[in-house]
Every structure is written in C-alpha cells, then in structure tokens.
Amino acid sequence: MNTVKVGLLGLGTVGGGTVSILQNTMDEISRRLGQNIEVVIIAVRDINRARPVDTTGITITDNTAEVVNHPDVDIVVELMGGTTLAKTLLETAIENGKHIVTANKALIAEHGNALFNKAKEKGVLIGYEAAVAGGIPVIKAVREGLAANKIEWIAGIINGTGNYILTEMKKPGADFAQVLKVAQELGYAEADPTFDVEGIDAAHKLTILASIAFGIELQFNKVYTEGISKVTADDIRYASLLGYEIKHLGVASRAENGYSLRVHPTLVPKNVLLANVNGVMNAVMAKGNHVGPTMYYGPGAGAGPTASAVVADIIDVIRWKNQPQADQVPALAFAQDKLESAPVVSIDEVEVGYYLRCYAKDHAGVLAKISAILAEYDISVEHMHQEPSEGKPEEANLVMTTSRVKESMMNQALQALSSLDEIDGEITRIRVEDLG
Amino acid sequence: MNTVKVGLLGLGTVGGGTVSILQNTMDEISRRLGQNIEVVIIAVRDINRARPVDTTGITITDNTAEVVNHPDVDIVVELMGGTTLAKTLLETAIENGKHIVTANKALIAEHGNALFNKAKEKGVLIGYEAAVAGGIPVIKAVREGLAANKIEWIAGIINGTGNYILTEMKKPGADFAQVLKVAQELGYAEADPTFDVEGIDAAHKLTILASIAFGIELQFNKVYTEGISKVTADDIRYASLLGYEIKHLGVASRAENGYSLRVHPTLVPKNVLLANVNGVMNAVMAKGNHVGPTMYYGPGAGAGPTASAVVADIIDVIRWKNQPQADQVPALAFAQDKLESAPVVSIDEVEVGYYLRCYAKDHAGVLAKISAILAEYDISVEHMHQEPSEGKPEEANLVMTTSRVKESMMNQALQALSSLDEIDGEITRIRVEDLG
Structure with a gap:
C-alpha cells in the first residue's frame, strides 16, 4: 500500500x-x-x-x-x-x-x-x-454539495465561545460579565476574550463562507463586525417573549448592488432550527435557490x-x-x-428587521408618537411588549420588532426617536433575521 | 468551453x-x-x-x-x-x-x-x-467530510411524510388518520401511504447510510422496519411530558457482534437538535469517534x-x-x-431504552409490582407519569421510560407484565434513543 x-x-x-x-x-x-x-x-x-x-x-x-x-x-x-x-x-x-x-x-x-x-x-x-x-464539513457541503445552486444567503453560529455565553445568559440572574468569567474558567473563552466575543474570529470564518457561497474574493476588511458584549440578559428575555432567540451570527447575503458581510447579535425566530443551536456548538445555514434552506451542525472547535x-x-x-x-x-x-467583482456594501445599505428597546415615559400617547415617527421612515412595528420599569415607576420598558428597512433609514428614525422627550436614555437596537 | x-x-x-x-x-x-x-x-x-x-x-x-x-x-x-x-x-x-x-x-x-x-x-x-x-448533501458529508472518523452511529429523519404527520399530530385533537388525510390532500402523502408511513422508504435510505457509515454491504432485507401508524396522539403528549419528541427514525448503530439497522418510531430528548426538526424537513445525525455528533438538515424531497x-x-x-x-x-x-462482513443483528439483540404505556388498576402496590418485574430483568425506570384514565375511574394511564436493555430481555419483561391482573390490555412500547 x-x-x-x-x-x-x-x-x-x-x-x-x-x-x-x-x-x-x-x-x-x-x-x-x-x-x-x-x-x-x-x-x-x-x-x-x-x-x-x-x-x-x-x-x-x-x-x-x-x-x-x-x-x-x-x-x-x-x-x-x-x-x-x-x-x-x-x-x-x-x-x-x-x-x-x-x-x-x-x-x-x-x-x-x-x-x-x-x-x-x-x-x-x-x-x-x-x-x-x-x-x-461545511466548506465541502456548500462548495460541492450545493454546487447546482445560486446561494442566496449563508448565516451561521461560527464561534462557540459566543454561543456558549449567549446560551448561558438565558439562565435566571446571569449576566454577560459573570458568564464570561465561567467560560474562561471552563476554557471556552481566552483570558483576553476580544477575538471571540467581539466577532473577529467569526468575521474570519464568514469571509471564507461568503467567498465560497457567492464566488467573490476574500474581503476580510469589508466585514462589518459587532460583538455581543452589549447584549443584556434583559434583551435575551424580551427577545424570547417576542418569539426569538438572540444569536451571534455571521451573515453573508446578497444586497441591492453587491453583497453584505456582517457579524452581529441577531434575533432569530425560535421556530428556525438555527435558533435552537446551543452551548459551544456551531451551525451554518445556507439557502440555495433550488435546494432551499439547509443546515450543517456540529462541534466548532476542540x-x-x-x-x-x-x-x-x-x-x-x-x-x-x-x-x-x-x-x-x-x-x-x-x-x-x-470571481465576481460586485462590491461588499456598507452596513448602511443592508436591509434587516430590528429589535428596539428603550425606557419611555409611561403615559398615553407615547406609543402613538413612536409609531408615527417610525411610519415616517416606512417602518412598521411587528411585535410589541411593554412592562413597568423596575425602580422607575413613571417609566416603562418598551420593546418592539420592526419590519425590514435599510440600516441608514433606521439610523435616521432612531435619531428622531431619541429627540423625543418621552424617551429616556439610549435606544438599544439589535438586528433581526427571519432566515426564511 | x-x-x-x-x-x-x-x-x-x-x-x-x-x-x-x-x-x-x-x-x-x-x-x-x-x-x-x-x-x-x-x-x-x-x-x-x-x-x-x-x-x-x-x-x-x-x-x-x-x-x-x-x-x-x-x-x-x-x-x-x-x-x-x-x-x-x-x-x-x-x-x-x-x-x-x-x-x-x-x-x-x-x-x-x-x-x-x-x-x-x-x-x-x-x-x-x-x-x-x-x-x-449527506452522502458527501459522511463519505468524504467525516472520512477521518470511525462512525459510531447514524440516525435520521429520512422520510418527510412521516415527519409531517408526527409534527401535525402534536396539535390538539389531531390523530393519525385525520392528519394522514390532510397530508394526502396537500400532496405530502400518496394515496397508498404504506411506503412512507410503514418505513419502507426510510429503510431504503437507511440501508445506504449504514453502508457508507460502517463500510458494510448494502443489506436492505436485514433492516428491521416498524411504521408510525400505531403511534397515538396520547403517546406524543406523554412523551412530551417526559421530555421527549416522537420521531420516525432510521438508526444504524454498532451492536455487540455486528451492526443494527432499524427504522421505528423513537423517543428523542427535546434538547437534542434532531428532536426539533419538524414538518416535511429531513435531518441526519452522524456521530464520529473524533468529530462527535454532527447533523445535516434540509428538504428531503421535491x-x-x-x-x-x-x-x-x-x-x-x-x-x-x-x-x-x-x-x-x-x-x-x-x-x-x-467491506466488513460482520452481520446485521436481529432487533432482539439491540439495546435501547423504552417508553412503556399501559392501563393499570389504580390501587396501591401496582407500581411496586411493575418495578419489581422490570428489576428482575435488570431494567430500571427512569421517568414515570401517571394520570387518571378518562372513562375508567378505577384505572390509571401509566407511562414510563426505562434504562437501556436488550430487546429480547424487554420482550420477556413485557410478557411477565402482561400476565399481571392489574394491567388491562396491551402494553404500548416505543424505543428511546438519547443520541448522546
């Protein structure tokens, strides 16, 4: 032999x-x-x-x-x-x-x-x-197994550390800092966790996935990258009430005039299988124009x-x-x-849904004002949840998900919302992908 | 070109x-x-x-x-x-x-x-x-992507019709016959559904998966095949109470002196991703000795x-x-x-856990009697649920899951249980796989 x-x-x-x-x-x-x-x-x-x-x-x-x-x-x-x-x-x-x-x-x-x-x-x-x-074997599956397809998008949980942290943050009383510490003790996170929790590692992987999905050059420096360190246990809980899990996704999708490559916390509907991938496990979904949605799941490290x-x-x-x-x-x-030369577009050009959370003065009319501003930018509210704010009896926690809209438009809407007297402090914004 | x-x-x-x-x-x-x-x-x-x-x-x-x-x-x-x-x-x-x-x-x-x-x-x-x-692309993934592994087992939802029916049966009031009728109207099931619901189609696919997993000849005639037509909405509900979903799985696993190839309704723990694969979708899990558990998901037909x-x-x-x-x-x-010549063993030789359901006279001592008989055959009860039987006030519905045991041993235990005066009618038995 x-x-x-x-x-x-x-x-x-x-x-x-x-x-x-x-x-x-x-x-x-x-x-x-x-x-x-x-x-x-x-x-x-x-x-x-x-x-x-x-x-x-x-x-x-x-x-x-x-x-x-x-x-x-x-x-x-x-x-x-x-x-x-x-x-x-x-x-x-x-x-x-x-x-x-x-x-x-x-x-x-x-x-x-x-x-x-x-x-x-x-x-x-x-x-x-x-x-x-x-x-x-996701490179093989997409590159060879889906070779008959034009890939529409690819999205994945491609960093086990981040997924472990977000999964653990669902437990009552857990917060990011505390879960990160446990992850470090267990060896799931590095002493300096930046590379994992800020999405750089995921951006490397997404760069590769985007190239094999679309036939474009590797363009790591064009990936929009946002970490999970600002996701709160409250966001995870509210997302769940609205029917979503929060996952740190790498997403490569086709945009109006090119491609969108991004890594960010993302609300994924619970009935999408990817939303149920927990702990340190990885999974990548790829949607082909003929095959439809497929998913590849397993251990991403070790x-x-x-x-x-x-x-x-x-x-x-x-x-x-x-x-x-x-x-x-x-x-x-x-x-x-x-290889195609269509550009990777700025995050401003990307169209996604949004989850918004803010503290609002709890009096009649505030919801109407918010909806009116959003409507000005052609954004409609899809799900809404309001609950009393602990410690601030005159305020309410307001969370909602919106229809899909260009990021640049949402930025303008958020600026307008922030100027409302009824809104106290910053508005949290997390992107939503239905992966349908 | x-x-x-x-x-x-x-x-x-x-x-x-x-x-x-x-x-x-x-x-x-x-x-x-x-x-x-x-x-x-x-x-x-x-x-x-x-x-x-x-x-x-x-x-x-x-x-x-x-x-x-x-x-x-x-x-x-x-x-x-x-x-x-x-x-x-x-x-x-x-x-x-x-x-x-x-x-x-x-x-x-x-x-x-x-x-x-x-x-x-x-x-x-x-x-x-x-x-x-x-x-x-599961043939490619297992045959090439996992080529460095000795495959320990492979298990999958490989018939969309069956999975659609079992998923729909979770809805309140649904039963097998009625859901099958809807599936036929939607074109998900044939006028003669035998091929799908009795597991013959899945047995064909499992035969192929077993060969590429273990390196054995194709042996369709050795596959043990059991359909889903006897699964009741009650079984699905009880399984859920005990933490499981019922799926029609094809399973190829290593046995003591060979291989086990089988298609049967199976309780799968809800926290295993495969249990969350719903509707007409297919998914195959393969566990390699180095990679651990992996899963491949997507549309199985069309x-x-x-x-x-x-x-x-x-x-x-x-x-x-x-x-x-x-x-x-x-x-x-x-x-x-x-190719290896180790035999495909009889279902009697297979070791799995079991879900058991029966009607039992609701008086003190019956549980003790049942547990004692199971213990004689080295079977322990893992989860148990008991509830009053509708219409028969003196009886209880008794459901339980057991430890892993050889099928032949379970058959003997079931015979002994059936002879108890306290047990009324047949004992339903569905296999349990933890896919760990």
Missing part, C-alpha cells in the same frame, strides 16, 4: 489531535483511501516540551523551514496559527510543490487570495475545511473535531492531487478567473 | 427540476465547473404529454434504450424509479461506459452491490446523493431539492471521471474489497 508523507507545523491541541487520528484510526482511513498517511516531521516551538501524543519515529524539530523543505513531505499541514511566519512558510512550501492543509482561518481570510493564486500556478492544492466551524476536518482535507488532497487541474474543485468554489 | 452531454431517463418532478436547473443556473454552475452540461436526450413514458419545462433542442423519446445507447451521452441520469427496467437500463449504460447519476433509493438499496461492482469493473462512476434525504442533489452529482462525476480510478472516492465510502 502506498504511503503519503505529511509534515506538521505545530503540535498544539489540533496538531496533537491530528497525529492521534492518524495513529489510531489509520485502519479505518486506509479502508476508505487505499493508502497510508504517515507523519514524518513536526516543527514545534520548544523541542524539549512533553508531547500529548507518541512521536516515536517522527522527526521533531524547532526549525520550521525543515518541514516545508523536507524532500519526502508531500503535504504540509499548518496548525501553528498566526499570519506572518505561517504565511511565509506556506509560500515556501507551495514554491516547493507541496500541497497544503491548514486550520488557520485568519491566514485564509486575510491572505487566501494570494495563496490560492500561487497554489494554482504551482499546481498544488490547499485544503482549509478546519478553518470554518471546526469538525463540520482537538478531535478540528483534527477530523484536517485529516479529511489530507484525504481529499491525496485523492485530488493526481486529477487534471482543470477538473479540481476550485479553492474558493468558483474558478479563480471567474 | 467543453460541454458534457447528459441523457435523462424520466421527466417527472425530479427530471423536470433537473432540466430546469441546467437551463436556469448554468452560468453559476459553469463559473464553478469550467464546463457546460447539456441534456441531449430524455426518455419519457408518453411522448405526447405536455412537459413542465422547455425541451427545445432535446430529443424526446419513449424508447429508453436510445438513452443508454446514445453515442454522445457521457452521463445517464436515471429518474424513472422502479427496480426492474431501471436496473436493466443502468446495467446497459454501464456496459456502454456511461457514468450514472440516480435518485433511485430502492434501486441502490436493493441492487447497489452488483451495480457498484459492475461500475468499478467498467471504470465508470455512480452518483446517488439524491437517493438519501433529497437536497441535503423537484428543486432533489434535482439540486442530482446536478451536484453530475458535477462530481464530471470532476472525478478523469481521475485515476484508485484515487476516486469509493461508491460506498470504503474500498469494495475492504
């Missing part, structure tokens, strides 16, 4: 998981593949550290260049993270004719266009299934799930590497010379 | 959908594929009938042999159904070196082993994504969704047909000479 040789950059959680799968499940894999996969060299930061897996027979080095220049290595698997050294190393590997598998979402989202072009030139493949939604995707990519690379290049699945789903 | 020529057998709902996709979405598809796909000939039953799609430029014939012998046709797409003529035609097509795409679950489940062997011999591909769960899968298969066949045969994804996920 033929053996394909692999070199790893990095032996952390996912690297360990990858070696472990290749050691423990090789029987099952070779029943599928008809070939063996062998890790021959691994670059690590500290050569003296204890390893999570048995590395007998594998060269361990702290010289990353050794991996990408290794004469026996067919596939370089990059699991070190970062966008500087990792990029340089992969460029060298490609130059050397090695195929690439990576779990590095930041690298693909920020430098993928150049890397994919270089890979095409050199006739090598880049697999990156593990970069989006961990163990869920050694086993992420390594499952890494090894699936290694298997695909082995199967595809001797295919005529013209027959290969394009890296971003669409032929590199057929 | 190169054009690949396709011949269709059948121009019903899915055939019409397939032609329509190839006519309306070819721009998007060729941006992905770099090639064109053209339907050159279609065999229909009645050559004079009006067509749901524009067939200008396509040869329409009622001679099916013309399609499979057509010199220009590269790929034969079989959408006529049935297992007799369809089988003969596909054998001829394979003999003629044509690749095959089919949506015919019965054909694959019952005759797939021979067809795949013949195709391998002749060096042609058979795509059958549309045969399982309509538009959901022209658009099924044709979406058919066309995705056509695209895959075009991409894969010039690959070295040794590199091609094996039809059943595992190399044909590496």
